[in-house]
Amino acid sequence: MKSPVRVTITGAAGHIGYALAFRVASGEMFGPDQPVILRLLEIPQALSSLNGVGMELEDCALPLLHDIVLTDDPAIGFREADYAILIGAKPRAKGMERSDLITENAKIFAAQGRAINDHASPDVRVLVVGNPANTNALIAAANAPDLDKRQFTAMTRLDHNRALGQLANKTNRLVADITRMTIWGNHSMTQYPDLGNCLVEGVPALELVTRDWAIDHFIPRIQRRGAEIIEARGLSSAASAADAVVDHVRDWALGTPEGDWVSMSVISDGSYGVAEGIVFSFPVTCAGGEYRIVQGLELDALSHSRLKKSEQELLGERAVVEDLLGR
Numbered sequence: 001m002k003s004p005v006r007v008t009i010t011g012a013a014g015h016i017g018y019a020l021a022f023r024v025a026s027g028e029m030f031g032p033d034q035p036v037i038l039r040l041l042e043i044p045q046a047l048s049s050l051n052g053v054g055m056e057l058e059d060c061a062l063p064l065l066h067d068i069v070l071t072d073d074p075a076i077g078f079r080e081a082d083y084a085i086l087i088g089a090k091p092r093a094k095g096m097e098r099s100d101l102i103t104e105n106a107k108i109f110a111a112q113g114r115a116i117n118d119h120a121s122p123d124v125r126v127l128v129v130g131n132p133a134n135t136n137a138l139i140a141a142a143n144a145p146d147l148d149k150r151q152f153t154a155m156t157r158l159d160h161n162r163a164l165g166q167l168a169n170k171t172n173r174l175v176a177d178i179t180r181m182t183i184w185g186n187h188s189m190t191q192y193p194d195l196g197n198c199l200v201e202g203v204p205a206l207e208l209v210t211r212d213w214a215i216d217h218f219i220p221r222i223q224r225r226g227a228e229i230i231e232a233r234g235l236s237s238a239a240s241a242a243d244a245v246v247d248h249v250r251d252w253a254l255g256t257p258e259g260d261w262v263s264m265s266v267i268s269d270g271s272y273g274v275a276e277g278i279v280f281s282f283p284v285t286c287a288g289g290e291y292r293i294v295q296g297l298e299l300d301a302l303s304h305s306r307l308k309k310s311e312q313e314l315l316g317e318r319a320v321v322e323d324l325l326g327r
Protein backbone atom coordinates (compact mmCIF):
# COMPACT_ATOMS: atom_id res chain seq x y z
CA MET A 1 0.00 0.00 0.00
CA LYS A 2 1.15 3.57 -0.79
CA SER A 3 2.11 5.77 2.14
CA PRO A 4 -0.59 8.34 3.00
CA VAL A 5 -0.72 11.82 1.53
CA ARG A 6 -1.15 14.56 4.14
CA VAL A 7 -3.80 17.09 3.19
CA THR A 8 -4.39 20.22 5.27
CA ILE A 9 -7.73 21.98 4.84
CA THR A 10 -8.25 25.35 6.53
CA GLY A 11 -11.76 26.55 7.27
CA ALA A 12 -12.75 22.89 7.36
CA ALA A 13 -15.90 23.52 9.41
CA GLY A 14 -17.17 26.05 6.86
CA HIS A 15 -19.48 25.39 3.93
CA ILE A 16 -16.85 24.53 1.34
CA GLY A 17 -14.64 22.69 3.82
CA TYR A 18 -17.55 20.51 4.88
CA ALA A 19 -18.37 19.68 1.26
CA LEU A 20 -14.70 18.92 0.52
CA ALA A 21 -13.29 16.88 3.40
CA PHE A 22 -15.40 13.78 2.73
CA ARG A 23 -14.52 13.74 -0.96
CA VAL A 24 -10.79 13.94 -0.27
CA ALA A 25 -11.12 11.19 2.34
CA SER A 26 -13.07 8.93 0.01
CA GLY A 27 -10.34 8.96 -2.63
CA GLU A 28 -11.81 11.32 -5.21
CA MET A 29 -8.80 13.63 -5.17
CA PHE A 30 -5.88 11.21 -5.37
CA GLY A 31 -7.49 7.98 -6.53
CA PRO A 32 -8.84 4.79 -4.99
CA ASP A 33 -5.43 3.37 -3.99
CA GLN A 34 -4.05 6.46 -2.24
CA PRO A 35 -4.56 6.71 1.55
CA VAL A 36 -4.89 10.19 3.03
CA ILE A 37 -4.36 11.87 6.39
CA LEU A 38 -6.59 14.90 6.89
CA ARG A 39 -5.30 17.80 8.98
CA LEU A 40 -8.22 20.16 9.52
CA LEU A 41 -7.46 23.68 10.73
CA GLU A 42 -10.00 26.11 12.12
CA ILE A 43 -10.18 29.15 14.37
CA PRO A 44 -10.85 28.52 18.10
CA GLN A 45 -14.52 29.62 17.85
CA ALA A 46 -15.21 26.90 15.25
CA LEU A 47 -13.46 24.01 17.05
CA SER A 48 -16.68 22.49 18.38
CA SER A 49 -18.18 22.46 14.92
CA LEU A 50 -14.90 21.04 13.54
CA ASN A 51 -15.10 18.30 16.12
CA GLY A 52 -18.49 17.37 14.65
CA VAL A 53 -16.96 17.18 11.18
CA GLY A 54 -14.30 14.87 12.59
CA MET A 55 -16.94 12.63 14.17
CA GLU A 56 -18.84 12.37 10.90
CA LEU A 57 -15.64 11.50 9.04
CA GLU A 58 -15.05 8.70 11.54
CA ASP A 59 -18.63 7.53 11.08
CA CYS A 60 -18.07 7.10 7.34
CA ALA A 61 -15.49 4.35 8.07
CA LEU A 62 -13.59 5.35 4.95
CA PRO A 63 -10.85 2.79 4.24
CA LEU A 64 -8.47 5.36 2.73
CA LEU A 65 -8.68 7.75 5.66
CA HIS A 66 -5.70 6.80 7.86
CA ASP A 67 -5.86 9.63 10.39
CA ILE A 68 -7.68 12.87 11.18
CA VAL A 69 -6.08 15.79 13.03
CA LEU A 70 -8.34 18.60 14.27
CA THR A 71 -6.64 21.77 15.44
CA ASP A 72 -6.65 25.56 15.71
CA ASP A 73 -2.84 25.70 15.75
CA PRO A 74 -1.31 26.38 12.31
CA ALA A 75 1.98 24.72 13.38
CA ILE A 76 0.09 21.47 13.92
CA GLY A 77 -2.34 21.97 11.04
CA PHE A 78 0.37 22.38 8.40
CA ARG A 79 2.84 19.84 9.86
CA GLU A 80 4.39 17.82 7.02
CA ALA A 81 1.50 18.76 4.70
CA ASP A 82 1.92 17.53 1.14
CA TYR A 83 -1.08 19.60 0.04
CA ALA A 84 -2.51 22.67 1.78
CA ILE A 85 -5.95 23.87 0.75
CA LEU A 86 -6.53 27.33 2.18
CA ILE A 87 -10.28 27.94 2.33
CA GLY A 88 -10.67 29.69 5.70
CA ALA A 89 -11.05 33.44 5.28
CA LYS A 90 -13.00 36.33 6.73
CA PRO A 91 -16.26 36.95 4.92
CA ARG A 92 -17.08 40.42 3.68
CA ALA A 93 -19.05 42.15 6.44
CA LYS A 94 -21.79 44.70 5.81
CA GLY A 95 -20.39 48.08 4.82
CA MET A 96 -16.86 46.71 4.37
CA GLU A 97 -14.92 48.07 1.39
CA ARG A 98 -13.12 45.58 -0.87
CA SER A 99 -9.79 47.06 0.24
CA ASP A 100 -10.73 46.37 3.91
CA LEU A 101 -11.54 42.77 3.00
CA ILE A 102 -8.17 42.44 1.28
CA THR A 103 -6.31 43.89 4.27
CA GLU A 104 -8.17 41.75 6.82
CA ASN A 105 -7.55 38.54 4.89
CA ALA A 106 -3.98 39.48 4.04
CA LYS A 107 -3.00 39.05 7.69
CA ILE A 108 -4.42 35.51 7.76
CA PHE A 109 -2.60 34.47 4.59
CA ALA A 110 0.70 36.07 5.61
CA ALA A 111 0.63 34.06 8.86
CA GLN A 112 -0.38 30.87 7.06
CA GLY A 113 2.36 31.37 4.46
CA ARG A 114 4.90 31.53 7.30
CA ALA A 115 3.44 28.45 8.99
CA ILE A 116 3.53 26.51 5.70
CA ASN A 117 7.13 27.58 5.17
CA ASP A 118 8.12 26.38 8.64
CA HIS A 119 6.05 23.22 9.06
CA ALA A 120 4.85 21.78 5.75
CA SER A 121 6.71 19.34 3.51
CA PRO A 122 9.30 21.20 1.39
CA ASP A 123 7.41 19.88 -1.67
CA VAL A 124 4.01 21.11 -0.45
CA ARG A 125 1.50 22.20 -3.09
CA VAL A 126 -0.80 25.03 -1.98
CA LEU A 127 -4.22 25.96 -3.34
CA VAL A 128 -5.84 29.18 -2.10
CA VAL A 129 -9.63 29.33 -2.29
CA GLY A 130 -10.45 32.01 0.32
CA ASN A 131 -11.10 35.37 -1.31
CA PRO A 132 -9.53 37.49 -2.69
CA ALA A 133 -7.93 34.19 -3.71
CA ASN A 134 -5.29 35.41 -6.18
CA THR A 135 -3.89 38.09 -3.91
CA ASN A 136 -4.09 35.83 -0.86
CA ALA A 137 -1.98 33.27 -2.74
CA LEU A 138 0.53 35.99 -3.59
CA ILE A 139 0.77 36.97 0.09
CA ALA A 140 1.14 33.36 1.27
CA ALA A 141 3.90 32.74 -1.30
CA ALA A 142 5.72 35.96 -0.34
CA ASN A 143 5.73 34.86 3.30
CA ALA A 144 7.22 31.44 2.54
CA PRO A 145 10.76 32.40 1.49
CA ASP A 146 12.12 28.83 1.57
CA LEU A 147 9.55 27.59 -0.96
CA ASP A 148 9.26 28.13 -4.69
CA LYS A 149 6.45 30.53 -5.65
CA ARG A 150 5.31 27.93 -8.18
CA GLN A 151 4.15 25.84 -5.20
CA PHE A 152 1.36 28.41 -4.59
CA THR A 153 -1.76 28.60 -6.75
CA ALA A 154 -5.26 30.08 -6.49
CA MET A 155 -8.55 28.66 -7.68
CA THR A 156 -10.18 29.66 -10.95
CA ARG A 157 -11.27 26.09 -11.66
CA LEU A 158 -14.82 26.82 -10.52
CA ASP A 159 -15.04 29.58 -13.14
CA HIS A 160 -13.56 27.16 -15.70
CA ASN A 161 -16.12 24.48 -14.85
CA ARG A 162 -18.96 27.02 -14.92
CA ALA A 163 -17.83 28.02 -18.41
CA LEU A 164 -17.82 24.36 -19.55
CA GLY A 165 -21.36 23.93 -18.22
CA GLN A 166 -22.72 27.04 -19.94
CA LEU A 167 -21.12 26.20 -23.30
CA ALA A 168 -22.34 22.60 -23.13
CA ASN A 169 -25.90 23.85 -22.54
CA LYS A 170 -25.71 26.34 -25.37
CA THR A 171 -24.29 23.90 -27.93
CA ASN A 172 -26.37 20.97 -26.70
CA ARG A 173 -23.25 18.85 -26.16
CA LEU A 174 -21.72 17.21 -23.11
CA VAL A 175 -19.07 18.93 -21.03
CA ALA A 176 -16.84 15.97 -21.88
CA ASP A 177 -17.00 17.06 -25.54
CA ILE A 178 -15.40 20.42 -24.73
CA THR A 179 -11.64 21.04 -24.57
CA ARG A 180 -9.30 24.03 -24.26
CA MET A 181 -11.55 26.32 -22.25
CA THR A 182 -9.63 29.17 -20.64
CA ILE A 183 -10.23 31.57 -17.77
CA TRP A 184 -7.69 34.39 -17.74
CA GLY A 185 -7.00 36.83 -14.91
CA ASN A 186 -8.38 37.34 -11.44
CA HIS A 187 -11.08 35.30 -9.68
CA SER A 188 -13.34 38.36 -9.73
CA MET A 189 -15.64 40.28 -12.04
CA THR A 190 -12.66 41.16 -14.28
CA GLN A 191 -11.90 37.52 -15.11
CA TYR A 192 -11.95 36.74 -18.83
CA PRO A 193 -13.64 33.49 -19.83
CA ASP A 194 -12.24 32.96 -23.34
CA LEU A 195 -13.78 30.83 -26.07
CA GLY A 196 -11.13 31.87 -28.62
CA ASN A 197 -9.20 28.59 -28.44
CA CYS A 198 -11.99 26.37 -27.17
CA LEU A 199 -13.11 23.29 -29.10
CA VAL A 200 -16.41 21.38 -29.02
CA GLU A 201 -15.92 17.86 -30.41
CA GLY A 202 -12.82 19.29 -32.11
CA VAL A 203 -14.76 22.15 -33.77
CA PRO A 204 -13.88 25.75 -32.75
CA ALA A 205 -16.53 26.90 -30.28
CA LEU A 206 -16.80 30.25 -32.05
CA GLU A 207 -18.07 28.42 -35.16
CA LEU A 208 -20.95 27.04 -33.08
CA VAL A 209 -21.96 30.15 -31.12
CA THR A 210 -22.04 33.77 -32.22
CA ARG A 211 -19.49 36.29 -31.05
CA ASP A 212 -22.42 38.37 -29.72
CA TRP A 213 -23.57 35.49 -27.52
CA ALA A 214 -20.02 35.04 -26.25
CA ILE A 215 -19.61 38.73 -25.41
CA ASP A 216 -23.10 39.66 -24.25
CA HIS A 217 -24.20 36.47 -22.50
CA PHE A 218 -21.43 33.94 -21.89
CA ILE A 219 -18.71 36.20 -20.44
CA PRO A 220 -20.94 38.21 -18.06
CA ARG A 221 -22.79 35.07 -16.96
CA ILE A 222 -19.57 33.37 -15.86
CA GLN A 223 -18.33 36.57 -14.23
CA ARG A 224 -21.57 36.89 -12.26
CA ARG A 225 -22.32 33.24 -11.65
CA GLY A 226 -21.30 33.42 -8.00
CA ALA A 227 -23.83 36.22 -7.39
CA GLU A 228 -26.50 34.29 -9.34
CA ILE A 229 -26.01 31.29 -7.03
CA ILE A 230 -26.23 33.48 -3.91
CA GLU A 231 -29.47 34.99 -5.21
CA ALA A 232 -30.97 31.55 -5.83
CA ARG A 233 -29.74 29.66 -2.75
CA GLY A 234 -29.36 32.49 -0.29
CA LEU A 235 -25.88 31.02 0.26
CA SER A 236 -22.68 31.11 -1.76
CA SER A 237 -21.41 28.23 -3.90
CA ALA A 238 -20.16 25.40 -1.72
CA ALA A 239 -20.54 21.97 -3.35
CA SER A 240 -19.45 23.28 -6.75
CA ALA A 241 -16.51 25.08 -5.14
CA ALA A 242 -15.47 21.87 -3.34
CA ASP A 243 -15.81 20.00 -6.63
CA ALA A 244 -13.50 22.51 -8.32
CA VAL A 245 -10.95 22.06 -5.51
CA VAL A 246 -10.95 18.31 -6.17
CA ASP A 247 -10.44 18.94 -9.89
CA HIS A 248 -7.67 21.51 -9.41
CA VAL A 249 -5.58 19.44 -7.01
CA ARG A 250 -6.20 16.12 -8.78
CA ASP A 251 -5.06 17.51 -12.13
CA TRP A 252 -2.02 19.22 -10.59
CA ALA A 253 -1.04 15.99 -8.82
CA LEU A 254 -1.97 13.41 -11.43
CA GLY A 255 -1.81 15.39 -14.71
CA THR A 256 -4.15 16.88 -17.31
CA PRO A 257 -5.48 14.78 -20.21
CA GLU A 258 -3.55 14.74 -23.49
CA GLY A 259 -4.66 17.52 -25.84
CA ASP A 260 -6.51 19.52 -23.20
CA TRP A 261 -5.69 22.09 -20.55
CA VAL A 262 -7.23 23.59 -17.41
CA SER A 263 -7.32 27.07 -15.85
CA MET A 264 -5.18 27.67 -12.77
CA SER A 265 -4.14 30.93 -11.13
CA VAL A 266 -0.36 30.78 -10.88
CA ILE A 267 2.56 33.16 -10.44
CA SER A 268 2.94 35.04 -13.72
CA ASP A 269 6.26 34.53 -15.50
CA GLY A 270 5.42 37.28 -17.98
CA SER A 271 3.65 34.96 -20.45
CA TYR A 272 1.20 36.80 -22.73
CA GLY A 273 2.62 40.13 -21.53
CA VAL A 274 1.09 39.75 -18.05
CA ALA A 275 3.08 41.54 -15.32
CA GLU A 276 5.51 39.14 -13.68
CA GLY A 277 4.94 38.11 -10.09
CA ILE A 278 1.16 38.48 -9.74
CA VAL A 279 -1.06 35.41 -9.35
CA PHE A 280 -3.03 35.29 -12.60
CA SER A 281 -5.22 32.64 -14.18
CA PHE A 282 -3.68 31.02 -17.27
CA PRO A 283 -4.35 27.92 -19.32
CA VAL A 284 -1.99 25.25 -17.97
CA THR A 285 -1.11 21.62 -18.56
CA CYS A 286 0.11 19.47 -15.67
CA ALA A 287 2.39 16.43 -15.57
CA GLY A 288 4.52 14.86 -12.85
CA GLY A 289 3.14 17.26 -10.21
CA GLU A 290 4.25 20.37 -12.14
CA TYR A 291 2.20 22.82 -14.18
CA ARG A 292 3.24 24.56 -17.38
CA ILE A 293 1.56 27.66 -18.81
CA VAL A 294 0.32 26.88 -22.34
CA GLN A 295 2.33 29.02 -24.77
CA GLY A 296 1.69 30.46 -28.19
CA LEU A 297 -2.07 30.99 -28.14
CA GLU A 298 -3.41 33.66 -30.48
CA LEU A 299 -5.16 36.50 -28.66
CA ASP A 300 -7.09 39.22 -30.49
CA ALA A 301 -7.20 42.89 -29.44
CA LEU A 302 -10.34 42.39 -27.35
CA SER A 303 -8.74 39.52 -25.46
CA HIS A 304 -5.61 41.56 -24.81
CA SER A 305 -7.66 44.42 -23.39
CA ARG A 306 -9.56 42.02 -21.11
CA LEU A 307 -6.31 40.52 -19.83
CA LYS A 308 -4.97 44.01 -19.17
CA LYS A 309 -8.07 44.96 -17.18
CA SER A 310 -7.70 41.97 -14.87
CA GLU A 311 -3.94 42.53 -14.61
CA GLN A 312 -4.56 46.15 -13.55
CA GLU A 313 -6.99 44.99 -10.88
CA LEU A 314 -4.46 42.52 -9.51
CA LEU A 315 -1.70 45.15 -9.52
CA GLY A 316 -4.08 47.39 -7.55
CA GLU A 317 -4.77 44.61 -5.04
CA ARG A 318 -1.04 44.01 -4.70
CA ALA A 319 -0.50 47.70 -3.93
CA VAL A 320 -2.98 47.46 -1.02
CA VAL A 321 -0.97 44.63 0.63
CA GLU A 322 2.51 45.83 -0.37
CA ASP A 323 3.73 45.98 3.26
CA LEU A 324 2.95 42.27 3.76
CA LEU A 325 4.93 41.11 0.74
CA GLY A 326 8.31 41.54 2.41
CA ARG A 327 9.77 43.30 -0.62
Ligand code: NAX
Nearest residue numbers: 011013014015016042043046088089129130131155158241
Ligand atom coordinates in the same frame (compact mmCIF):
# COMPACT_ATOMS: atom_id res chain seq x y z
P1 NAX B 1 -17.63 29.85 5.46
O1 NAX B 1 -17.74 31.17 6.16
O2 NAX B 1 -18.76 28.90 5.47
O3 NAX B 1 -16.36 29.06 6.03
C1 NAX B 1 -15.14 29.68 6.27
C2 NAX B 1 -14.50 28.96 7.43
O4 NAX B 1 -13.18 29.44 7.58
C3 NAX B 1 -15.22 29.19 8.77
O5 NAX B 1 -15.53 27.94 9.36
C4 NAX B 1 -14.20 29.99 9.59
O6 NAX B 1 -14.26 29.65 10.96
C5 NAX B 1 -12.90 29.52 8.95
N1 NAX B 1 -11.76 30.44 9.14
C6 NAX B 1 -11.76 31.79 9.14
N2 NAX B 1 -10.54 32.26 9.38
C7 NAX B 1 -9.73 31.19 9.51
C8 NAX B 1 -8.36 31.02 9.78
N3 NAX B 1 -7.54 32.08 9.98
N4 NAX B 1 -7.85 29.77 9.86
C9 NAX B 1 -8.64 28.69 9.69
N5 NAX B 1 -9.97 28.79 9.44
C10 NAX B 1 -10.50 30.02 9.35
O7 NAX B 1 -17.19 30.22 3.98
P2 NAX B 1 -17.20 29.29 2.67
O8 NAX B 1 -18.51 29.40 2.00
O9 NAX B 1 -16.69 27.93 3.00
O10 NAX B 1 -16.14 30.08 1.74
C11 NAX B 1 -14.80 30.15 2.13
C12 NAX B 1 -14.02 31.10 1.21
O11 NAX B 1 -14.05 30.64 -0.14
C13 NAX B 1 -14.58 32.52 1.17
O12 NAX B 1 -13.49 33.45 1.24
C14 NAX B 1 -15.23 32.61 -0.20
O13 NAX B 1 -15.30 33.94 -0.69
C15 NAX B 1 -14.28 31.76 -1.00
N6 NAX B 1 -14.74 31.25 -2.30
C16 NAX B 1 -13.84 31.16 -3.30
C17 NAX B 1 -14.16 30.62 -4.53
C18 NAX B 1 -13.16 30.49 -5.63
O14 NAX B 1 -13.53 30.06 -6.72
N7 NAX B 1 -11.89 30.85 -5.45
C19 NAX B 1 -15.55 30.16 -4.84
C20 NAX B 1 -16.34 29.87 -3.61
C21 NAX B 1 -16.14 30.83 -2.46
O15 NAX B 1 -16.90 31.99 -2.67
